[in-house]
Amino acid sequence: MEFEEQILPGAYVQPNPPKLLFDHGQSPNLGKMPVGKIKVAEDAIGLKIDGRLFKSAPALIGEAAAAGELGLSLRFIVPPGYERWEDRAGELPLHVVGGMYVREISLTAFPAYSQATVTARTIDEAARERHWRWVTRTPIPAHVR
DSSP states (O other), X not given: OEEEXXXXXXXXXXXXXXXXXXXXXXXXXXXXXXXXXXXXXXXXXXEEEEEEEOTTSOHHHHHHHHTTOOEEEEEEEOOXXXXXXXXXXXXXXXXXXXXXXXXXEEEESSOSSTTOEEEOSOGGGTTTEEEEEEOOOSOEEEEOO
């Protein structure tokens, strides 16, 4: 099923910080082991995710991020009563999310949202440091997996 998704301002409610994984824990080498430490906050644009890769994380992850080849993807749960679906004539249905618990955030080559970008502070720091920003304030096409 195809739909557009809109995350409303104030939707991020998080009792525990999410884990940072690579490719949603699907890497045969890394599995569901965290690859870094992150801080997540909501600002006027969307979720701002600041983080640092662990020194033991594969250098390829840092190099791919520095080259602009990785994005961010969130795995989240919407609590009952915090979402609605809108049917729109001639358009894809709209999934409106008013609250979400983010279970994990992944660095991935195939993010659901093109705006979920990863940038390194400098290429020399690529294996150790990242700054990330994830933004979804307007409806963006997405697919149910």
